[in-house]
Amino acid sequence: MKITKENDRLAVPAKVTVPFIEGDGVGREITPICREIVDYAVAKAYSGRRAIEWKEVLAGEKAFNATGRWLPEETLETFREYLVGIKGPLTTPVGEGIRSLNVALRQTLDLYVCLRPVRWFRGVESPVKAPQKVNMVIFRENTEDIYTGIEWQQGTPEARKFLQFLTGEMGIKKIRFPETSSFGVKPVSVEGTERLVRAAIRYALKNQLDSVTLVHKGNIMKYTEGGFKNWGYALAEREFSEEIAAGKITIKDVIADAFLQNTLLTPEKYSVIATLNLNGDYISDQLAAMVGGIGIAPGANINYESGHAVFEATHGTAPDLAGKNTVNPSSLLLSSVMMLEYMGWNEAATLITKAMETSFVNREATSDLARFMPNGKPLGTVQFGEKIIQLMH
Numbered sequence: 001m002k003i004t005k006e007n008d009r010l011a012v013p014a015k016v017t018v019p020f021i022e023g024d025g026v027g028r029e030i031t032p033i034c035r036e037i038v039d040y041a042v043a044k045a046y047s048g049r050r051a052i053e054w055k056e057v058l059a060g061e062k063a064f065n066a067t068g069r070w071l072p073e074e075t076l077e078t079f080r081e082y083l084v085g086i087k088g089p090l091t092t093p094v095g096e097g098i099r100s101l102n103v104a105l106r107q108t109l110d111l112y113v114c115l116r117p118v119r120w121f122r123g124v125e126s127p128v129k130a131p132q133k134v135n136m137v138i139f140r141e142n143t144e145d146i147y148t149g150i151e152w153q154q155g156t157p158e159a160r161k162f163l164q165f166l167t168g169e170m171g172i173k174k175i176r177f178p179e180t181s182s183f184g185v186k187p188v189s190v191e192g193t194e195r196l197v198r199a200a201i202r203y204a205l206k207n208q209l210d211s212v213t214l215v216h217k218g219n220i221m222k223y224t225e226g227g228f229k230n231w232g233y234a235l236a237e238r239e240f241s242e243e244i245a246a247g248k249i250t251i252k253d254v255i256a257d258a259f260l261q262n263t264l265l266t267p268e269k270y271s272v273i274a275t276l277n278l279n280g281d282y283i284s285d286q287l288a289a290m291v292g293g294i295g296i297a298p299g300a301n302i303n304y305e306s307g308h309a310v311f312e313a314t315h316g317t318a319p320d321l322a323g324k325n326t327v328n329p330s331s332l333l334l335s336s337v338m339m340l341e342y343m344g345w346n347e348a349a350t351l352i353t354k355a356m357e358t359s360f361v362n363r364e365a366t367s368d369l370a371r372f373m374p375n376g377k378p379l380g381t382v383q384f385g386e387k388i389i390q391l392m393h
């Protein structure tokens, strides 16, 4: 049975089909374990009344070996049809005319929000003194900014043509070394900003979070990043003035470099973050490092209008760990938790996060985390998965 979008709400059947991409490299290890844990949590939370029927679709190396294509059309179609899906990490093909499979998925389904919740779990060692103060949800714009990939390599006819346009038609005189410069274009639009900021504010209100901070570099890039700030505030005033007046939500902004500093000094001041694509990239990694690193950071790509959402491990295929039963499945597992929450299956989600926290407090984790815990007990990937199921029992 399919998830549908009805009257602005997701309708999730009790027996729901969820497409998944296993993923390359360590994807083959973490995906089966996460499915098993999710199945157990759902069965336990709803006494068998709800269940997920997993539907495998191909992408990456596995797809290439089976079909000769890195991202078969059928995979995109299935994600389009079933609305909500999940994916393991994918190898980025080199020289295949596709920049990245992840980017192709995001663009095809217009998944304009990259959602990254960052919270600390008791028991996990952190490089900062008070990681419990870090509790933020990042809304990173996913379709604009320099990620559109409009750039020209120095010395090419295209770069020369663009330079001629800049100097000849636009009267630009301040390029320091014009002949040896590469050029890039940074589009940031009103609509792109508004839908991202709207999604962030709605999320904050729904989850009773008290602020949304617009993070930008508008002091330097006045019309792109400054535009993001101004259009964000204008949208908030136009669409959420009642909630702001009632004190339910505060909208504020901070310049990106100051924000990175403040995340270390006063992280408790921030809750929901709305930011542009490149800032969001840096911010997600820094905050992830503050609460335990790459093996435990979940993420999702979402279009809140159509309902399409692809939940994913945020790390890559970790070829150095593949096949060694040491990789941490927590990133994909917490992404599965986000997926359950998105579907409204919060009870199952909570069972998993509680079990994970208990395991970390008991100092039982995969070696990437256990090695930093005092007397940490490193578990293999499979054994960590078994431990989580045991703790839910």
Ligand code: NAD
Pocket (backbone or CB within 6 Å): 088, 089, 090, 091, 092, 102, 294, 295, 296, 312, 313, 314, 315, 316, 317, 318, 319, 320, 321, 326, 327, 328, 329, 330, 331, 368
């Ligand atoms: P990576 O994330 O695979 O690995 C970076 C480092 O982090 C490695 O040392 C790895 O061992 C470690 N690491 C990653 N995930 C871990 C986990 N779950 N538990 C413990 N340690 C973990 O990045 P990379 O090496 O730059 O990229 C490898 C491949 O993955 C490339 O083909 C790249 O294009 C692809 N990639 C895919 C995605 C994605 O599908 N979302 C994201 C990033 C990179």
